[in-house]
Amino acid sequence: MRPDDMSSDRFTEARASAVAVLPAMIAVIPFSLLLGALAAQKGITPLEMMLMSATVFAGSAQFVAVDIWREPAPWLLLTVTALLINMRHLLMGASLASKIGHFGTGTSLLALFTMVDETWALAEQRAARARLTPTYVLTMGGILWINWVGWTGLGAALGSLMGDPAVYGADFAFPAIFLTLLVGLWQGPRTGIAIAASAVVAAIVHLTVDGPWFIAAGGIAGALAGALSAPSGDEAAETGIGE
Amino acid sequence: MNLEAFNLDPQTLLAIAGMALVTYATRLGGWFAIRRMVLTGRTRAALDAVPGAVLAAVITPAVLTTGPAETIAAAITVVAALKLPQLVAVALGVASVVALRAILY
Known part of the structure; x- marks a missing residue:
């Protein structure tokens, strides 16, 4: 353990991280359920859905993938499409590199695995004010990962019981979250x-x-x-x- | 739920593995390229601008090219975020987009 990462500090960091990620965590639920429901209509099983969410862990890429999905899965097309949609990660990772430079290699690899738009933006916002800690980055990454895997799996199991999130304005939740993060940057x-x-x-x-x-x-x-x-x-x- | 919920199709697994691999590669690529460099001057300035630029690009379709309701709601969200906690600003933004869509469309 790093000397500046004592357990009480770590608790404070974890709590701050959980509080910061809460709006994104809530906002992602209707979309997770919708993604799972759409996937179920394409013949993707709940277990396959959870496996995809756990390993790909990228909202927009998974929505597009499910959209173009057919049986049998066009794996090359799906792979190339995921690559194109996730190209922005290159810029995000490059920007984050100097802010997590003091992390160990293993911690960095794990932190980057959980890097999605929301956690990246929150990490950048935090880094503008304080030194990023592994606890801060991994807490919000872990929360969103469990949240994403669980709710997309439930959506696939429930099938098409869900309505359209746009009816509640939920489609605007992410633009709104990102706008508030822009203000913070x-x-x-x-x-x-x-x-x-x-x-x-x-x-x-x-x-x-x-x-x-x-x-x-x-x-x-x-x-x-x-x-x-x-x-x-x-x-x-x-x-x-x-x- | 029945047993079919636990089916794993080989071709589906291949697709998921391909997507997962390239996605993780994009997450590592930028970090791997930059991590041993010390950046100064304009290169540093370019990278400093990335967070705002990428966030702005991601939300541009929703905020600028969808319609007046979304653009106005975005402005309301930004003004709210200057004064209020993030969660309140987000809630105000979502509420205003629902209201504005009802009025304008």
Whole structure:
């Protein structure tokens, strides 16, 4: 154990993490049930659903997969599609790397396995204020993982008893959560420039190109805008090899 | 539930394994590429901008290209988040999208 990770601190970290992840945990339930129900209609069994949720653990990729699913499963198409939808993880992992640099390799591998949009955004928000601890990252990751596996499995078992979550506005819960996290990430005008560049490019790509390309396009546009709007004097942008 | 709930089809297992493998690879890839680098200057600034940029891109279809109800509800959510706890701001956002859809559509 790390000396700065004593048990009382760990409890405080775990509790803070659980409180932070609660809105996302609740918001994901109707979608988990819906995903399971849709999967059941495509012939996916509850056990297969839970296995997919436990190992893939990626909401948008699983929704698209179930959408294009047929029997027998077109495994190559499903694999390539999951790769495309999850490309954004490359940017997210790269951004998180320096913030979990003090984690051990095993802990990092586990933390990254549980990295989804919500836990990543919460970790970034936390890292802007405090040093990230393994307890903080793994608590919320574990909570969302159990939540996701359990509710998608239940959805598949219950079949199509669920209605459409959009009726309760539940489809807007995730955009709303991400908006509040964006507010938390705000660090001045340069944050605004990056967000605006990303949103404009993502909107154009979303309207003109099929598929999930708008996320990567917006993310890269925002990163470029962030680089270009950096104060001059940092012109000699060097990447050195550390350690 | 009957015994069919526990069926595992080999081709389904192959699909799940493929999806799981590439997804974990995307989770590790960015971290693996960057973790031993010390970034400075514009490269650092680019990476610093990633969290906001990716979050903004993910929600862009829901917020900007769906309709006025969603765009207005998004603005309400942001204003609420400046003053109120996150859960309250999210609840206000969801409530306002339901109300605005009823009014506008």
